[in-house]
Amino acid sequence: MAADERAAFTAWARAHQVRLFRTAYLLCGDRGAAEDLTQEALIAVARRWPRLADQDPYGYARRTVVNATVSRWRRLRREVLLAEPPDRAADGLTDALTLQRVMLRDALARLTPKQRAVLVLRFYDDLSEAQTAAVLHVSLGTVKSQTNAALHRLRDSAPDLADLIGRSNP
Amino acid sequence: MSDSRIRELLTDFADSAEAPDFAERAWSAAGRPRARLLAVTAGALAAAIAVAATVIATVVAERHHHRAGDRSPATHGRAEVNVQIAPPVEREPALPHRDIGLPAVIHLDRHAADVTSYPIGRAIAAFGVSTSTARTSTQVTVVLIARDGTQHTLDVSKLRQARAAGGGTVPPLGATSLAPDGTKLVLAERGGVVTYSLVTERWTHFRVVGYPTDEPAWNRDGSIQVGNGRIDPGTKRVTNSPVSAPRWPSALDVERPWGPARSIADRTAQEALLRSSPRPVDDPAPEAVVVSGRDPAVLLIPHVGGQERYIGCCAVAGWSGTGTVIYESRLGPESTGQVTRLLAWDVARHGVALAATVTAGPRTLITGSYPRFPS
Numbered sequence: 410m411a412a413d414e415r416a417a418f419t420a421w422a423r424a425h426q427v428r429l430f431r432t433a434y435l436l437c438g439d440r441g442a443a444e445d446l447t448q449e450a451l452i453a454v455a456r457r458w459p460r461l462a463d464q465d466p467y468g469y470a471r472r473t474v475v476n477a478t479v480s481r482w483r484r485l486r487r488e489v490l491l492a493e494p495p496d497r498a499a500d501g502l503t504d505a506l507t508l509q510r511v512m513l514r515d516a517l518a519r520l521t522p523k524q525r526a527v528l529v530l531r532f533y534d535d536l537s538e539a540q541t542a543a544v545l546h547v548s549l550g551t552v553k554s555q556t557n558a559a560l561h562r563l564r565d566s567a568p569d570l571a572d573l574i575g576r577s578n579p
Numbered sequence: 580m581s582d583s584r585i586r587e588l589l590t591d592f593a594d595s596a597e598a599p600d601f602a603e604r605a606w607s608a609a610g611r612p613r614a615r616l617l618a619v620t621a622g623a624l625a626a627a628i629a630v631a632a633t634v635i636a637t638v639v640a641e642r643h644h645h646r647a648g649d650r651s652p653a654t655h656g657r658a659e660v661n662v663q664i665a666p667p668v669e670r671e672p673a674l675p676h677r678d679i680g681l682p683a684v685i686h687l688d689r690h691a692a693d694v695t696s697y698p699i700g701r702a703i704a705a706f707g708v709s710t711s712t713a714r715t716s717t718q719v720t721v722v723l724i725a726r727d728g729t730q731h732t733l734d735v736s737k738l739r740q741a742r743a744a745g746g747g748t749v750p751p752l753g754a755t756s757l758a759p760d761g762t763k764l765v766l767a768e769r770g771g772v773v774t775y776s777l778v779t780e781r782w783t784h785f786r787v788v789g790y791p792t793d794e795p796a797w798n799r800d801g802s803i804q805v806g807n808g809r810i811d812p813g814t815k816r817v818t819n820s821p822v823s824a825p826r827w828p829s830a831l832d833v834e835r836p837w838g839p840a841r842s843i844a845d846r847t848a849q850e851a852l853l854r855s856s857p858r859p860v861d862d863p864a865p866e867a868v869v870v871s872g873r874d875p876a877v878l879l880i881p882h883v884g885g886q887e888r889y890i891g892c893c894a895v896a897g898w899s900g901t902g903t904v905i906y907e908s909r910l911g912p913e914s915t916g917q918v919t920r921l922l923a924w925d926v927a928r929h930g931v932a933l934a935a936t937v938t939a940g941p942r943t944l945i946t947g948s949y950p951r952f953p954s
Contacts, residue, residue: 415606418602418606419603419606422602422605422606423602426600427598430596430601431593431596431598434593434596435589435592443596444598444601447601448605452605453609454605456609458609513589513592514592529589533586533589533593547891548891548892549909550943550945560585563585
């Protein structure tokens, strides 16, 4: 691989890796796993860099992250909804922002993997419903229903969070 | 909780996570020759359908490079499984017409009278259409197509929506709601199912405990199947009656079935995703309409560019006679108005025809349900 390709790739990767890592973090909720997923996606892009450079390498990387996350969920057999999220330490919660993050983390943990993925892609990555359906390999109807279900579940499972940020339209 | 609030919360939460530098490591780890990766990919796709390698190579190649000018789907007959390729989206409007008893064009955004004020006795199709143009709406209006082609609505707003297994609610009308003779509907509601007779205009509620009610279906004897339970409409009793999954052709490696399985005589048709893992992430799993049982066959669905159809685009709607599978071809993008085409796949004669085109204007067609199609 040529030196200029390497330079172009690393420049692109440094410009996008933070966003990609944070998408992975939102999807899986685990920093270590998010690092693995991000690395895996960037390696996949690097392998195809000559072909992807002029196309949409970020879209490709995001799909890799989502697909790998889904595969991880399947491996862990976590397609069923957790009745209760695992207990978590709450030491050092001294400000509302931290409290808000913890509540969101716990609320996200109550979503099914698919609901979580739809929420992240729609509202963090700002994808349209059609784009989300294509990334997740599901139908448009599934994206609609899962979005609705995820928002309902967030509201239901985190009333304190809703109070903290203010209630609004469904 | 508004969309903007959700965005703010997710962004704040994600921004709290610091990311290391992956760039150099990723480039170094990517040194594997690209040619080897391509070989793995080709092998995985070929393994999706375990027939002769030469046949599959052609199938895979044609699936990805199908030429719009081809006059008919490519065909590769073998003793194990008959593999064909569906026409690409852009060719569908020009396909020859096949009459299956439906109007050639159905515009679901037209005014329709309430069916209770204009009894129709029998419907030749039932559609669930979103009640608003809101993209997240799960409320549906049920539109019935009468034998004369007129449209009528059935008010289902008073039904309590059933809950989906994964959370959320499901619309009352499912793909298997309309009875084979078109005279009755079975609809999902919370805690059971409800039937509506287009002949008597009578609603009947059935309480169901212990079985999923989100996708009720009619059995040939007039009973109602709810998961592995069977409702006797006469006694309203629910008994255990497990249903068996289609026995896929042994040559196929099916990753996941989609949509309803439709049976006639000794054949069953259902949409399926075929396994081909590992696969390139920009290439969805091979998708197909699969006929199992006597004379198994596969109709591969091209996803050229990945934009023209959605995964799970092509649910099987039923059979016309014992040799033609009717399936839906759902198209996007949503912004240009959703179009659903009903296509007729003549399995033995290797032809696909256009049976009907359904549009919903600014709304979204959620579900189509059909009675037994005429031969």
